[in-house]
Amino acid sequence: MSIGKNFEIDFAKQLREQLQDEIVIQRLYDNMSKLALHYPSDYILFTQYGSYYIECKATKNKSFYFSGFAQHQIDEMKQICENKANVECYVVIFFYEKGVTKAFNMNYIVKLIESGEKKVSYDDEVCIELQGKKKRLYFEYNMKKFVEDLNKH
Numbered sequence: 001m002s003i004g005k006n007f008e009i010d011f012a013k014q015l016r017e018q019l020q021d022e023i024v025i026q027r028l029y030d031n032m033s034k035l036a037l038h039y040p041s042d043y044i045l046f047t048q049y050g051s052y053y054i055e056c057k058a059t060k061n062k063s064f065y066f067s068g069f070a071q072h073q074i075d076e077m078k079q080i081c082e083n084k085a086n087v088e089c090y091v092v093i094f095f096y097e098k099g100v101t102k103a104f105n106m107n108y109i110v111k112l113i114e115s116g117e118k119k120v121s122y123d124d125e126v127c128i129e130l131q132g133k134k135k136r137l138y139f140e141y142n143m144k145k146f147v148e149d150l151n152k153h
Helices: 003-018 071-082 106-114 143-152
Strands: 024-027 043-046 051-059 063-065 087-095 100-105 119-121 132-135 138-141
Touching: 003 024, 003 051, 003 087, 003 138, 003 143, 051 063, 051 071, 063 087, 071 087, 071 106, 087 106, 100 106, 100 143
Parallel strands: 051 087
Antiparallel strands: 024 043, 043 051, 063 119, 087 100, 132 138
């Protein structure tokens, strides 16, 4: 299994284990078939603060290139964020060579794309940086702090 897929699975597992009585996280299964439904993200996270579409990505590079998104993900998350229904969309990117994980609001990503940018960097500060303890390649994150930071951001 790829680093990205492992990160995606582990991220949700940690949310469930650390916040089992405080959140609901629903997996949106992706299917690579041309006939499959196309979901905007990997998960929907429901908290006491609101609902969040969460797309998990991983890269060994110091930047994540927007070509790593399917166009429908950008379009659908942009539309969701514009609805103002107390729903936000985030892209959580694990920059594994740098040992950094950051959550970027999709509104910010869309602004970058619309301004002609092709990528977002690990040292970008317009985000939520996830705090955690390194365990070999992956991290054990403080998910309570992450969810609280989602509410503040």
